[in-house]
Amino acid sequence: AQTVTQSQPEMSVQEAETVTLSCTYDTSESDYYLFWYKQPPSRQMILVIRQEAYKQQNATENRFSVNFQKAAKSFSLKISDSQLGDAAMYFCAYGQGAQKLVFGQGTRLTINP
Amino acid sequence: GAVVSQHPSRVICKSGTSVKIECRSLDFQATTMFWYRQFPKQSLMLMATSNEGSKATYEQGVEKDKFLINHASLTLSTLTVTSAHPEDSSFYICSARTGSEPGELFFGEGSRLTVL
Numbered sequence: 542a543q544t545v546t547q548s549q550p551e552m553s554v555q556e557a558e559t560v561t562l563s564c565t566y567d568t569s570e571s572d573y574y575l576f577w578y579k580q581p582p583s584r585q586m587i588l589v590i591r592q593e594a595y596k597q598q599n600a601t602e603n604r605f606s607v608n609f610q611k612a613a614k615s616f617s618l619k620i621s622d623s624q625l626g627d628a629a630m631y632f633c634a635y636g637q638g639a640q641k642l643v644f645g646q647g648t649r650l651t652i653n654p
Numbered sequence: 655g656a657v658v659s660q661h662p663s664r665v666i667c668k669s670g671t672s673v674k675i676e677c678r679s680l681d682f683q684a685t686t687m688f689w690y691r692q693f694p695k696q697s698l699m700l701m702a703t704s705n706e707g708s709k710a711t712y713e714q715g716v717e718k719d720k721f722l723i724n725h726a727s728l729t730l731s732t733l734t735v736t737s738a739h740p741e742d743s744s745f746y747i748c749s750a751r752t753g754s755e756p757g758e759l760f761f762g763e764g765s766r767l768t769v770l
Contacts, residue, residue, distance in 0.1 A: 574757030586761035636757035641688055644698045
């Protein structure tokens with residue numbers, strides 16, 4: 542079974558600085574998707590960024606980018622120019638086709654003004 | 655992005671009663687919806703996969719007789735917590751795929767259930 546591990550329960554960063562959240566996963570499949578979801582205090586899950594495993598190029602969405610290392614099964618999220626609104630729980634997730642998403646334990650990100 | 659609406663957002667009930675939570679896909683048809691449960695400060699735990707027109711597939715350890723799932727149409731899935739007890743108090747989240755964004759799930763706003 543696929544597993545997703547986020548080894549950082551909590552992280553903090555100064556406003557305007559850069560922070561990287563770690564995620565590793567385990568799978569024997571070659572075709573899959575990886576996601577980072579954000580859950581702010583409202584509890585609404587919001588997609589931050591997605592990566593297709595067959596793509597070598599790292600996904601980027603404005604201030605958010607990933608470092609996808611397929612061989613190492615690593616999928617970290619970098620947030621540049623951190624803003625107060627970035628404070629939330631961040632979940633890394635693994636998905637394959639129409640199957641369920643498997644989530645990591647989450648990382649609580651605090652932004653210090 | 656696609657919109658998934660969940661109702662009610664908060665519900666308080668007495669122990670022994672049943673509570674129904676609705677999950678609707680507002681601008682797309684969802685043949686499959688997923689129900690998650692989230693305990694405070696924890697991750698999302700998949701409870702079951704809801705398939706339109708057929709029985710739900712429950713994850714190991716989830717009581718299908720306590721958590722009844724019905725997916726009667728392509729836009730509506732319901733989760734009924736039967737004979738609720740305080741230990742059923744939790745945050746329940748539904749999600750669905752549109753089919754046009756492979757793998758991606760769209761989430762409802764979640765429902766906080768408190769059983770007194």
